[in-house]
Amino acid sequence: MHRRGVGLAAFDRQEQSKRSFAVLSAQLSQAQVDQLHAQLNQFRTALAHFATTHRDSIRRDPAFRHAFQQMCSSIGVDPLAGPRKGGWWAEMLGLGDWQYELGVQIVDVCVSTRERNGGLIEMEELLRLVTKLRGISGGQITEDDIARSIKTLQPLGVGYQVVILADGRRMVRSVVKELDEDQAVVLAIAQLQGGRIVEDMLISGKGWTQGRAKAALENMLLRDGLCWLDEQDEEYGKAYWVTSAMKWDM
Amino acid sequence: MSFSPLATPTGFLLPSVHSAPPFFTQQPHPGTNATVQDHWITLILGYARHRKLFVLRVEDAEATDSEWLEVFRNERINRKLLPSYLFSILATMVSKNVAIYEPPGQTRSVLLYWRLPEEWAEVLHQWAISTGQLNTILTFYEITDPPIPSPLSNIPVTLLRKAIAILAKTGRSQLITIADGEGVRLFQGTGK
Numbered sequence: 001m002h003r004r005g006v007g008l009a010a011f012d013r014q015e016q017s018k019r020s021f022a023v024l025s026a027q028l029s030q031a032q033v034d035q036l037h038a039q040l041n042q043f044r045t046a047l048a049h050f051a052t053t054h055r056d057s058i059r060r061d062p063a064f065r066h067a068f069q070q071m072c073s074s075i076g077v078d079p080l081a082g083p084r085k086g087g088w089w090a091e092m093l094g095l096g097d098w099q100y101e102l103g104v105q106i107v108d109v110c111v112s113t114r115e116r117n118g119g120l121i122e123m124e125e126l127l128r129l130v131t132k133l134r135g136i137s138g139g140q141i142t143e144d145d146i147a148r149s150i151k152t153l154q155p156l157g158v159g160y161q162v163v164i165l166a167d168g169r170r171m172v173r174s175v176v177k178e179l180d181e182d183q184a185v186v187l188a189i190a191q192l193q194g195g196r197i198v199e200d201m202l203i204s205g206k207g208w209t210q211g212r213a214k215a216a217l218e219n220m221l222l223r224d225g226l227c228w229l230d231e232q233d234e235e236y237g238k239a240y241w242v243t244s245a246m247k248w249d250m
Numbered sequence: 251m252s253f254s255p256l257a258t259p260t261g262f263l264l265p266s267v268h269s270a271p272p273f274f275t276q277q278p279h280p281g282t283n284a285t286v287q288d289h290w291i292t293l294i295l296g297y298a299r300h301r302k303l304f305v306l307r308v309e310d311a312e313a314t315d316s317e318w319l320e321v322f323r324n325e326r327i328n329r330k331l332l333p334s335y336l337f338s339i340l341a342t343m344v345s346k347n348v349a350i351y352e353p354p355g356q357t358r359s360v361l362l363y364w365r366l367p368e369e370w371a372e373v374l375h376q377w378a379i380s381t382g383q384l385n386t387i388l389t390f391y392e393i394t395d396p397p398i399p400s401p402l403s404n405i406p407v408t409l410l411r412k413a414i415a416i417l418a419k420t421g422r423s424q425l426i427t428i429a430d431g432e433g434v435r436l437f438q439g440t441g442k
Binding site: 241 | 277278
C-alpha cells in the first residue's frame with residue numbers, strides 16, 4: 001500500500017510538489033507554444049513562397065487551380081476563410097479577389113439574363129457568357145470555378161444556387177424559388193426540345209396523369225414565370241416554352 | 251435550335267426574340283408579359299424609325315398589305331401577332347408615353363413617338379437653321395412636304411403642332427394664321 005505521510009509536514013510536502021508540477025507544466029506548455037509558433041512561421045514562409053511562385057498559375061490555369069482547391073480541402077483549409085476580409089491565404093494568393101470578381105460577373109450575367117430566362121440559367125450558358133464578359137485576358141474558367149464562386153455568394157442571401165437536374169445537367173438559379181421535383185423533370189425535357197414542352201410529352205414520356213402534367217406546366221407559367229406560353233403551336237395548339245432552355249444568339 | 255437576329259428585305263434587323271414562337275402570344279404572367287411587351291415596344295419603335303412610320307393601328311396586325319407585315323408576321327415559324335395582343339401593346343405604349351391615341355377618344359390607332367415631341371422640336375429648329383428658313387413664314391405643307399426630303403417629311407400635323415408649341419415656350423416659334431390655313435415662323439431664340 002502506498003505510504004501517505006501524516007501530520008502537518010506531509011501537508012506542506014504535498015503543497016510543494018503541487019507547485020513544482022505547476023511550474024514544470026507551465027514550462028512544457030510554453031515550449032509547445034513556442035514550437036507551434038515556430039512551425040506556423042515556417043508554414044507561413046512556405047506559403048508565401050508557394051504564393052509567389054504559383055500565384056499566376058493558380059489564377060490562369062484551371063487545372064492547377066482545381067488541384068490547389070482539392071489540396072486545400074483535403075487538408076481541411078478553406079483558402080477563402082480567415083478572420084480578415086479574405087483570410088491571409090486568400091490575401092497572399094490574391095485568390096479571394098479573383099473569386100469575388102468572378103462572383104460579381106456571375107451576378108451580372110444572371111441579372112441581365114433574368115428577364116429572358118426567369119432566373120434560371122444553364123451552367124454551360126452561364127460559363128459561356130461569363131467567359132465572354134471576362135474577355136481573353138481573364139484567363140480560362142471552369143464550371144467548377146463558377147460553382148465555387150456561387151458558394152461564396154451564399155452569405156448575401158440572394159438565393160444563388162446550383163440545381164442539378166435528373167440527367168445530371170447543372171443549372172444556376174438566381175431567384176429565391178423552390179424548384180419541385182416535377183419542375184426538374186419538365187426542365188430536363190425542355191432542355192432536349194430547345195425549350196418547347198407540351199403536356200403530352202409528360203403524359204406519354206413520363207407516364208404522368210394529365211392533371212399532374214397540366215399542374216406542373218401551369219405552375220411554371222403562371223406562378224413562377226419560368227415559361228412563355230405559345231397559343232399558336234401547330235401540333236397541339238398550346239405549348240409552353242421554358243425560357244432558360246431556349247438558346248439565343250445575341 | 252437557337253434563335254438568331256435576321257435582316258428583313260427592307261434592311262431592318264429583327265431581334266432574335268422575333269424568331270421565338272411564344273413571342274407572338276400574349277403572356278398570362280404579369281412579369282413575363284411586361285418583359286415581352288417591352289421587347290415588342292422596342293421592336294415597333296425601331297421599325298417605325300427605320301421605315302419612318304408614324305401611325306399604327308390594331309388592323310395592321312391583320313391586313314396583308316400592311317407596312318408592318320414583316321414585323322407582325324414570321325412566316326418561317328408560322329406565327330403572327332393577333333389584333334387583340336396588338337391592342338394591349340398599344341395601350342401599354344400610350345401608358346409609357348411612347349405613343350398617343352390619334353385621333354383622341356378611341357383606342358385602336360396611335361401616333362408613334364419614336365422621337366418625343368421635345369426631340370421633334372429640336373429637329374424642326376435645326377432644320378430651319380440649316381436650310382436658312384429662320385424668320386420667314388412657313389406653311390405646314392412646306393414643312394411636311396418639302397421639295398428636298400428632310401427628317402420632317404411626312405410628319406403628321408398633330409406632331410408638328412406639338413413641336414411648334416414646345417419651341418414657342420422658349421420664344422423660338424410663332425404660330426401664324428395665313429390665307430389658306432396656318433403657318434409658323436421660327437426664330438433663332440435666345441438661350442440655346
